[in-house]
Amino acid sequence: MDHEKDISGVEYGEFDDESVVEKSEPQGCWGSFTGCIGGMWATRQMTSSKDREIYVRTTLRELVVYVVFLIILCILTFGMTSSTMFYYTNVMEGLFLDKPYNDTRNTLRGSSQMLDFWRFCEYILLESMYWEYWYDDALTPTIDNNILFQNRLLGAPRFRQLRVRDDSCVVHENFKAAIKQCYDVYSEGIEDTKPFGPGNSSEWLYHTSDELDGNTHWAKLTTYSGAGSIKDLSTLKRNATNDIAHLRNNRWIDRATRAVFLDFTVYNANVNLFCVVKIVFEFPATGGLIPSWSFRTVKLLRYVTVMDYFIMACEFIFVFFIIYYMVEELIEIKHNGCAYFRSVWNMLDLLVIVISIICIAFSIFRYITVQDKIKGLLEDDEMNRYANFEFLGYWQTRYNDMVAVCVFFAWIKIFKYISFNKTMTQLSSTLSRCAKDVAGFAIMFFIVFFAFAQLGYLLFGTQVHDFRTFGDSVFTLLRTILGDFNFHEIESANRILGPIFFLSYVFFVFFVLLNMFLAIINDTYSEVKAEIALQKNEFEIADYFKRGYNNMMGKLGRRDRLVDLENALKLSDANADGVLTFDELRNNLKNHILASLSQKLTALTLTCRCNFSDMEIEMCFARYDTDGDRVIGENEKRAMLADIEGRRLELDQEIKKDGPESRPVTAKGAEAAVVAGAISEEEFQQLQRRVDRMEGSIGSIVNKIDAVLVKLDTMEKTKGKRRENMSKFLDSMAEDGGKRTLGSSSTVQSELPGAPSDTIKRSQRLSKGVRMQSIKRGRKRTRAKAKHAAKDSSKVRVRVRLEELSEKLFTIWTKTHDGSRSPVVSCVSVISACFKMNVDCLRLLTLNTNLPSVRVRQIGGQKPEAFWER
Missing domain, CATH: 3.90.20 (Hemagglutinin Ectodomain; Chain B)
Structure with a gap:
């Protein structure tokens, strides 16, 4: 071909007669716009898998975009939590839960009777919440009257009591004469709404959930409503001591009491963290006391430092990514129709998008609500009113849980983009293939497992803590599979049936049934490995990077022709018929680097040479075309790839033998070495x-x-x-x-x-x-x-x-x-x-x-x- 120039003035005559010049049909502005938009949201599901290189390039683009999205999501996640939250929670728990009473060595964790409630209120609560003196007994200023000198109490602490009626249960006829009152296990339908005690103040009156703006709470025994009688303590220690004494002297808790809640919130400005505390004292119908607690350390004020504003910028980027993926999923639904919903990966995409939208909505709601709460709290100069951060603390915790689940599924979604690789498909192929067998055997497994769980609950539920409920019995047996069990407890509960139960469970469940799962999975994995070994070598993402690296090294004069030959064997099968003809191999070896030039032409594609001569291609083809049919089959291609790999190993050994000092670093160095030698x-x-x-x-x-x-x-x-x-x-x-x-x-x-x-x-x-x-x-x-x-x-x-x-x-x-x-x-x-x-x-x-x-x-x-x- 003589040297010519196109409209842009670029010479392309240096390509020989075998260079390929392709011109596409001219398109309008709308066609170009739709093509650009379609390219932005092009996915593997909308790309033909026959063109392996385009398929890999599309997958690589999707993977890069998704990795950026995942990085942004991780920045948001780690920006809202830190190890400081753990230390803050640990300090607050140690202050209120692990401090012993003044007259006993018991703590709130070991409290078991009603008297322990008053011990906690009169000593632990007052000493831990009101810090009026320094360590040298010097009086602290009012502005420094903080918990542990660092944590500001927001508003007043609040006690809330729930009671039941004295006729809430039925007494047997034989005991009606002796027992006049009966207090049943708590339920919302039998709450006592009548005033009680000596006065008509709020601690002796019943208030509904709407009046208190309260929320239900799930404790150890049952779920409690947000209603009840309330008492807000003073922010001064002296007045708070009198309030507690007044409640005790007038028997604020009695036989009708089923639960008492202590709620307060502290804020540490040093680390910009809130700690929403709820301590629950349950008084069961059996008598005694069952304490429980929750310390929710949350970050409600999000944008304070420079790092926080960086997190805010990442949040905006995260929103844009969610919009991008929403459009992508809509395009895929339109393209694939109902077949879209039959893919597990597509359902996972929808799940991540839905959870992300919920998190975005709650983040906006939290910001507005916190601002209103803080504004109303600051209007009270003395902060004597109760600041209800329970709702925000609870939903902030749920928000953190949703973000954690979103991050988990986002990481799992990476398998979607790397599953096209033969090595990476082993896990997904094994699980998908053995799913039916595992599901069928799981039915038999759980029949036996739940039978043992019910047996353990009935045998030891009245004596062993780990078997006190059917749910606890199930989890105890699951822990036994992992080696976490207490044999002495069940043996003490029943010296005959305890060992029999333990041995039979370990033998049937652990040694037989559980290993059947492993046998099914192992057998399927062996089949998958064998099939992967027999699969033909396809162009994978590693080959794509090798080709890019080889092209770059070619510009430096250090092109590896073995890489070109190996990629040609994987990409030359243009019609995807499983065989490789001479023309297909020749076209790929001589023409594979595409460069686009567009000036006034709509599209001009030039295909550059790979520096393989016709004689080299002919000799290479003739060497491996053993049957002489001008076609390289799968076995011949496998032999060719094996020879290439062997040649590469030989070259590596020669390079190692020569040593790094004998190898020139650049093409100029190689030229100088040749001339000098x-x-x-x-x-x-x-x-x-x-x-x-x-x-x-x-x-x-x-x-x-x-x-x-x-x-x-x-x-x-x-x-x-x-x-x-x-x-x-x-x-x-x-x-x-x-x-x-x-x-x-x-x-x-x-x-x-x-x-x-x-x-x-x-x-x-x-x-x-x-x-x-x-x-x-x-x-x-x-x-x-x-x-x-x-x-x-x-x-x-x-x-x-x-x-x-x-x-x-x-x-x-x-x-x-x-x-x-x-x-x-x-x-x-x-x-x-x-x-x-x-x-x-x-x-x-x-x-x-x-x-x-x-x-x-x-x-x-x-x-x-x-x-x-x-």
């Missing part, structure tokens, strides 16, 4: 000048020798024809002369029977001389033909010699004319070989007119004129 700079200049002179004169020499050879051939042909005609003429004359002589002698003898014998002898000698001359001429013709044949044989030997030397020069040229050496160094190597082969090489180079042109076209795709110019 061969000749000096002065000798190089002399050789270059001689090469220039030789290249300048070799063209005319070739033309002259061509003309001489043509003339010699013409003369040889003319001489041959003349000799042939002369020999035919002489042969005909000899035959005619012999016939006439024989005829005349016989006639003379017949006519002159009395003629003398000497006359007859002369006639015979004359005939014999003619025959001898004819024989001599025949011998001369034979010698001439032999000489001519010898000349032809010599010419054939010369041409054979020419072919051998040309092949040697061509081999030297191809070895030196690669990406790691410049054309000048290649010329030096060729000329050095010429001097080694002496003048015969130069003469043979000039004798053949066709071979140099052929070789030049195979070296770089240039014409002979360009070769001689170089």
Whole structure:
């Protein structure tokens, strides 16, 4: 192809005749816009998997975008939590839960009777909540009257009591005379709503949940409503002490009490954290006390520091990502229809999007609500009112839980983008294939498991803590599978049935049923591994990165042709028929780097060469096409890849053997090393000048020798024809002369029977001389033909010699004319070989007119004129 230029002025004539130029149909603005939008949301489900490279490129783009989304999500997650929250919670729990009472060594964790409630209120609560003195008994200022000197109490602490009616249960007839009152287990329907006690203040009156803006609470025994009788303590220790004494003296808690709640909130400005505390005292119908608690350390004020504002920016980016993925899922639903909902990965995508939308909505709601709460709290100068942060603390905890679940599923979703790799598909393929078998066997497993759980609950539920409920029994048996069990407790509860229960459970469930699950999964995994080993090698994401790296190294003159060949074997099957033809392999080896140039043309795609010559491709194909059908099958392709891998290992071993010091780092370093190792700079200049002179004169020499050879051939042909005609003429004359002589002698003898014998002898000698001359001429013709044949044989030997030397020069040229050496160094190597082969090489180079042109076209795709110019 001659050098031409397109409208943009870019030369593309340097590509040879095999370069491919594709032009797409011109599109309008709307077509370009829709194409751009479609490219932004193109996914693997909308891309044909037959074109493996496009499929991998689309997957890689999806993976990169999703990794950015995952990084943003992790930044948000770790921005709202930290290890400081744990230490803050631990300090507050130690202050209220682990501090012993003044008259006993018991703590709130071990409290079990009603008296322990008053011990907690009169000592632990007052001492831990009101810090009026420093460690040296100096009085603290009111502004520093904080818990542990660091945590500000927001508002007043609040007690809330729930009671039941005295007729809430039915007494047996035999005991009605002795027992007049009966207080049932708590339920919302039997709450006591009547006033009680000596006065009409709030602690003696019933308030509904709406009046208190309360919420239900799930404690250890049951779920309690947000109603009840309330008492807000004073923010001063002296007044709070009097309030507690007043409640105790007037029997604020009695037989009707079923639960007492203590709620308060503290704020630490040093770390910008809230701690919403709820301590629950449950008084069951059996008597006694069951304490429980919750310390919710949350970050409600989100935007304070510079890091917080960075988190806010990430939140906006997160919102944009959710919008992006919403549009993507809508496009996929439109493209795939009902088939979209049959994919587990698509359902996981929808789950992540829904959870993210809920988190975004709650984040906005939390920000508005917290601002209103803080504003209302600050309007009370003395902060004597109760600040209800329970709702925010609870839903902030639920928000953290939703974010944690969202992050979990977001990480699991990564398998969606890496599952196309054969190695990565082992887990998903194994689980999906054995799902039915596992589900079928799980039914049998859980039948036996729940039978043991119910048996344990009925046998030990009244005596062993771990079996007190059916749910606890289930989790206890699950822990037993993991080795966490207490054999002595069940043995103490039942010395006969306890060991029998334990041994039978361990044998049937642990040794038999549980190992059946492992056997099913292991068998399926073996099948998947075997199938993966037999699968054909496809173009994977690792190959995509190898190709990109190889292209980059090619620009630096260090291209790895083994990588090109390996990728060509995986990508050349254009029609996806499982076999590789010569044309498919050739097109991929010679043309695979796509570069787009667009100026005034709508689209112009140029396909660049891979530096493989036709002879190399033909030799490579012929070597592995064992059956000669011009098609490389799966076994032949596998053998080819194995040889490539073996060659790569050999090269790596050679590189390790040579050591890093013997390898040049760059192409320039390689060129300098070659030149420095061969000749000096002065000798190089002399050789270059001689090469220039030789290249300048070799063209005319070739033309002259061509003309001489043509003339010699013409003369040889003319001489041959003349000799042939002369020999035919002489042969005909000899035959005619012999016939006439024989005829005349016989006639003379017949006519002159009395003629003398000497006359007859002369006639015979004359005939014999003619025959001898004819024989001599025949011998001369034979010698001439032999000489001519010898000349032809010599010419054939010369041409054979020419072919051998040309092949040697061509081999030297191809070895030196690669990406790691410049054309000048290649010329030096060729000329050095010429001097080694002496003048015969130069003469043979000039004798053949066709071979140099052929070789030049195979070296770089240039014409002979360009070769001689170089």
